[in-house]
Amino acid sequence: MDSLISSKLRLFISILIISAVLISGGLFYFSFEAKALREDANNQLMSVAKLKISQINNWNEERMTDARAFSGSPFFVNGLEAWLKNKKDNSLKEKLHDRLSLIMNDPIYNDIMIVSPEGSLLLSFDPKVDKLDSITKENTLKAVKEKSI
Secondary structure, eight states: OHHHHHHHHHHHHHHHHHHHHHHHHHHHHHHHHHHHHHHHHHHHHHHHHHHHHHHHHHHHHHHHHHHHHHHTOHHHHHHHHHHHHOTTOHHHHHHHHHHHHHHHTSTTOSOOEEEOTTSOEEEESSTTOOSOOHHHHHHHHHHHHHTOO
16 A cells, blocks of 8 residues: 555656646746747837838938928029018919919928018918917027028
8 A cells, every 4th residue: 555655646746747847848938939029029110110210211301302492493482582572462472372382282291381580470371370380480490590491
């Protein structure tokens, strides 16, 4: 009987040890896989973030290129100067409006504003806009100070 108890005890201890080894191995494998999945997810997020940064930079550069090309256009500059000298001349305002409407046909633009160097709104395509918000005014003054777009 002693040998039967001893045999059952050894079997129980063996099963216990094997179970502990299997559980430990399973936990190790789980933590290894969880770490690998986190690294994978992190790498994917970093790739998406880099792509979005690149897209935003490209979009911004395209807008800056548009602004440089437009602001350097002699037709626009001459028309704007003429209108600024005589703001009451509706034909000059219409010509300026017609020129700007070519840009407004592009759906990426919501509004085009002409702003004085002091940050006062002179003209806006959006009739609801009657003054600049503080961020736009701040950016306008900064651009004037730095002589940049």
